[in-house]
Amino acid sequence: MPRDNMASLIQRVARQARLTFRGPAPGPGFGENLHRLQQLLNEVRAEDLRLAPRGPAAMPMPGAAGAAGTAPPVSYMHICETESFSMGVFLLRSGACIPLHDHPGMNGMLKVLYGTLRIACLDPLPPSAAPPPPGPAGPRRRALLRSRQLYTPASPPCLLTPHSDNLHQIDAVDGPAAFLDILAPPYDPEHGRDCHYYRLLEALPPGADPPALPREVWLLETPQAADFWCGGEPYPGPKVSP
Template sequence: MPMREKVPGQRKGKDYMESRKNRRRQRRLLPVQVLYNTCEQVFADCGPGIVPDPEKIRLLKTVLDGISGADVGVNPNMPFFREQKTEGLPTITYLHIHECDKFSIGIFCLPPSAVLPLHNHPEMTVFSKLLFGTMHIKSLDWVNGIPSNKVPDGDSSDALSAEARLAKVKVDADFIAPCDTSILYPTDGGNMHCFTAVTQCAVLDVLGPPYNDAEGRHCAYYIEHPLDRISANGISIAEEEREGYEWLQERDKPEGLTVYGVPYSGPPIAK
């Protein structure tokens, strides 16, 4: 019996056909539904401190890179983004899209000058997509192997700890939409960050896993101290690099910080 000639590049089998069907199905879905489905896939086998595989990281980043404000029902004309003529920090609105034990999806809506103070993401992998606007982001990671040092008395009345840990600055720059999705990891990529709205802006956030006080993943806030303000015994850092390091001291939740949660009202997702 003559052998049937194999067409170069041809792929066969049930898995290939199923993959083609999935791609066609994804093309028909709303972008926010694709995001939800992708998060389910990416975080399915993950947990606290477990980072998704690099291929899955790239997959979710690609989906987020392609999402716009319109895809999740937000735009600069919404009341959440209006400039606030009040004393203290402007109110930030959080649109809750989804949360389960594996991941959460939501949108931070920041009016001009709003600040989400320096805070951490314990044992989490976090994806942040700036949907519109200009935002200043500062992020840091702990420097391992360096002991904590005592903060001078009177330096921080709202602190929870008398000691500070050394951290290295990873990012300290303005971001203007459209821009690539930023990713931080449990011990790298700027796990502690601060958002400052230069203009009105919206940030689509994906956390895997989400905060959970009962499981020890609570949101901690920090006070920043210059490197030379606290004793640095045993630390050798070149003079030209010293501005890239800071001491971080855990603090109470900043007074005046208000994050107001509201239900998501954008395009629906099927769970």
């Protein structure tokens, strides 16, 4: 059952996000404000945004069908956006994946609302004189695969910064999932904050045990995958004025 304070909770999250990311760079009080934002975000539940977990095939997305008439694997509910941050909800169909991508110069916070996500986090590494492994032609970069963890509504928010966990891959595990997402500042190609997609150059041999993490990997920059696109849905929750 929705809590009586649900409107004030998501409104407080937005106002705390504005307070946390109001400056051009982390300054005095940033750590304290970020911790407070984490605490508030950790309280948010699906019912606070008037969301309910959906069945494996139930993902209505008005006007968002792909070229073949199929529903998109991922949908986005816009909540609010300012010059300093954006906030919304991503909904993933069962088995959907948001491919490995970066958040250049951006901070981010992700809180699972329902379902289970597997999130792989990587850090970019400085260029190296060592040659990359053989593979397709294209821009390469070194990265540190730091973690690959499962997140549920009981998990604390997943955090990213401009220098740590800045590259993410997000997979829905064992059913549909949804998460509340804050990015600060928002994507803006005109100011160098455009999204780039990557894939790992090396793959594990069949039957191999997962290697220990963290470990260094090579990434190949790729276009957005043909089987990934993001549709839109109206946000059903309480109105937010950041």
